[in-house]
Amino acid sequence: MLLRRLMRTIGFAVLSLLAREPLSGYDLASQLRERVGTFFYAGHSHVYPELSRLEKAGLVVHERVEQRDRPTKKLFRITPAGREAVREWVTGPLDPALPFRDELTLRAFSIWLAERTAALAFFGDQERVHRERLTRYEAIRAQIDSHWPTEGRRWDMPDFASYAALERGIRYERELTEWCAWMQAQIGA
Amino acid sequence: MLLRRLMRTIGFAVLSLLAREPLSGYDLASQLRERVGTFFYAGHSHVYPELSRLEKAGLVVHERVEQRDRPTKKLFRITPAGREAVREWVTGPLDPALPFRDELTLRAFSIWLAERTAALAFFGDQERVHRERLTRYEAIRAQIDSHWPTEGRRWDMPDFASYAALERGIRYERELTEWCAWMQAQIGA
DNA sequence: TCTCACATGTAACTAGTTACATGATTGC
DNA sequence: GCAATCATGTAACTAGTTACATGTGAGA
Numbered sequence: 001m002l003l004r005r006l007m008r009t010i011g012f013a014v015l016s017l018l019a020r021e022p023l024s025g026y027d028l029a030s031q032l033r034e035r036v037g038t039f040f041y042a043g044h045s046h047v048y049p050e051l052s053r054l055e056k057a058g059l060v061v062h063e064r065v066e067q068r069d070r071p072t073k074k075l076f077r078i079t080p081a082g083r084e085a086v087r088e089w090v091t092g093p094l095d096p097a098l099p100f101r102d103e104l105t106l107r108a109f110s111i112w113l114a115e116r117t118a119a120l121a122f123f124g125d126q127e128r129v130h131r132e133r134l135t136r137y138e139a140i141r142a143q144i145d146s147h148w149p150t151e152g153r154r155w156d157m158p159d160f161a162s163y164a165a166l167e168r169g170i171r172y173e174r175e176l177t178e179w180c181a182w183m184q185a186q187i188g189a
Numbered sequence: 190m191l192l193r194r195l196m197r198t199i200g201f202a203v204l205s206l207l208a209r210e211p212l213s214g215y216d217l218a219s220q221l222r223e224r225v226g227t228f229f230y231a232g233h234s235h236v237y238p239e240l241s242r243l244e245k246a247g248l249v250v251h252e253r254v255e256q257r258d259r260p261t262k263k264l265f266r267i268t269p270a271g272r273e274a275v276r277e278w279v280t281g282p283l284d285p286a287l288p289f290r291d292e293l294t295l296r297a298f299s300i301w302l303a304e305r306t307a308a309l310a311f312f313g314d315q316e317r318v319h320r321e322r323l324t325r326y327e328a329i330r331a332q333i334d335s336h337w338p339t340e341g342r343r344w345d346m347p348d349f350a351s352y353a354a355l356e357r358g359i360r361y362e363r364e365l366t367e368w369c370a371w372m373q374a375q376i377g378a
Numbered sequence: 379t380c381t382c383a384c385a386t387g388t389a390a391c392t393a394g395t396t397a398c399a400t401g402a403t404t405g406c
Numbered sequence: 407g408c409a410a411t412c413a414t415g416t417a418a419c420t421a422g423t424t425a426c427a428t429g430t431g432a433g434a
Contacts, residue, residue, distance in 0.1 A: 008393075009292050016299040026413050039294035043395065048415055071402045071413050083302070090299045091311035094292060096318065103198050103283060105228035108353045110205040110279045112345045113272070118280040119344070129285065155308070155376045156301045164297045164375065168368050175364040179357050186353065187344040197421080215385050232423065237387055260385050260430045 006057065007085070010050055013040050015078060015086045018060060020158050024073040025051055038169055051076055059085055104176075108183065119187050127180035134173035141166055195246065196274070199239055202229050204267060204275045207249060209347050213262040214240055227358055240265055248274055293365075297372065308376050316369035323362035330355055 017023060017031050028051070029044035042050075054060045059082030062074040078086075104126065111119050144163060153160055206212060206220050217240070218233035231239075243249045248271030251263040267275075293315065300308050333352060342349055 009290065009295070010393090012299075013295055016295060019299065019302060024413075025415090026411095036295070036298060039289060039291045039298075041289060044413095045396080045415080045417095046394065067403095067412095069403070070411085073413060086299055087302045090296050091303045091307040094296070094311075094315065100228060100230060101198065102228045105354050105357045106198070106202055106205060106225070107279050107283070108357060109225060109228075109350050110201075110208065110275055111353065112347050112350045113208060113276045114280045114345075116345075122280040122283075126283065156303075156305075158301050160375070161298050161301045164300065164372060165294050167371065168294045168297060171364050171368050175360045179360050182356065183353060186349070199421090213385075214387090215383095219384095233385095234387080234389095234424080235422065256384095256431095258431070259383085262385060 007089070008050075009040075010042055010046060011054055011059075012086060012089050013042060014047065014050055014054060015059060015082050018076055018078040019083055019086050022075050022077040024065075024075055026073065028076070036165070039165060054082070058082075111183075111187075116187060120184055123180045123183040123187070127177055127184070130173045130176040130180065134170060134177055137166060137170045137173060141170060196278070197239075198229075199231055199235060200243055200248075201275060201278050202231060203236065203239055203243060204248060204271050207265055207267040208272055208275050211264050211266040213254075213264055215262065217265070225354070228354060243271070247271075300372075300376075305376060309373055312369045312372040312376070316366055316373070319362050319365040319369060323359060323366055326355060326359045326362060330359060 013032065013036065014028060017028055017036070023031070025044070025048050029042070029047045032040070032042045032047065051060065051062075055062065055076075058079060060076050060078055062076045064072055065075045066072045107122070114122070141163075144166075148159070153163075202221065202225065203217060206217055206225070212220070214233070214237050218231070218236045221229070221231045221236065240249065240251075244251065244265075247268060249265050249267055251265045253261055254264045255261045296311070303311070330352075333355075337348070342352075
């Protein structure tokens with residue numbers, strides 16, 4: 001579809017959230033920070049202009065919602081065209097263009113310049129950081145597992161998709177934790 | 190050091206390579222594409238301005254080198270100050286600011302919208318892509334292992350640092366490959 | 379002659395972050 | 407009155423990519 005050219009990944013991130021429930025720009029930004037922030041972050045100043053773009057493209061619409069206890073908000077809702085756009089994108093070709101930048105690996109690439117104690121401390125710190133995240137994610141998964149019977153799980157449910165992203169996070173952090181430990185073993189030997 | 194504020198990670202990427210050997214802007218860009226490109230990419234149009242910046246900061250110097258068979262080049266060399274800057278950076282605090290954007294995980298987060306066959310094909314393709322990379326990296330490591338005796342390895346050698354980055358790449362690609370397989374198992378079940 | 383690798387740069391554009399700017403309502 | 411949360415946006419800046427622009431020398 002031609003649309004793909006006009007869309008940036010941030011647009012699909014917004015649509016991904018709106019496909020689950022209507023949200024205000026504020027809530028969208030909050031979820032982009034907290035819910036999906038570990039794998040796809042965007043600030044609120046990025047969200048508002050993007051919502052305008054999406055609305056112009058007919059992929060979302062908004063309505064003003066007056067609230068008694070809080071300021072009036074704009075509630076954004078995905079349109080059928082928007083839903084179709086996500087559907088096409090989600091299994092469409094993934095640009096293998098990896099302007100990938102991993103500073104941690106870059107540091108490993110230059111670790112030969114460091115002093116042993118500094119190098120050990122660095123990878124020790126990194127191991128702790130990633131082990132903490134790992135532990136946190138695993139706790140969330142354990143929580144889900146204990147409340148969500150395996151039989152009730154279907155891959156085409158939004159909750160499973162969230163679970164799959166969490167699973168990816170766990171594997172990613174575990175891999176990092178183990179590599180940091182490996183680095184220390186190599187340096188310490 | 191105050192210098193850290195003036196430096197961007199791309200600057201350290203350049204210095205990381207120059208700490209190993211003097212290079213021209215062209216060679217620098219080539220290595221940034223081929224050698225460290227898998228974990229830290231930058232195009233040549235980014236390298237040249239960065240070299241100017243680094244030279245102004247006194248972290249690199251250059252000399253013209255006339256070649257008979259090829260166009261004259263500028264050979265860049267790291268200065269003692271530059272080497273010291275890398276040394277400080279390499280084990281210094283790593284900004285945990287992760288404006289991390291992983292489109293693959295974002296897609297998993299919206300996979301519930303897809304059709305089963307499209308979802309299976311998508312993660313099958315991704316698994317193939319990452320398994321290919323994994324195989325390629327493992328072949329390189331096997332090559333190194335067969336020529337480089339374990340006793341001769343020291344963590345403070347540039348070659349070990351390259352090996353460590355490769356190890357990280359292998360673990361990263363393996364993790365991704367396995368997760369893609371897991372996704373297919375979940376969808377197919 | 380033409381293409382490829384080597385070699386260096388700038389310009390224009392796109393993307394993204396941080397800072398700026400404003401305002402309502404609630405609870406302390 | 408003041409801080410915090412909810413709420414929406416713009417402006418200025420930083421970073422990064424793609425396209426533009428030029429030129430040498432080797433080999434087919």
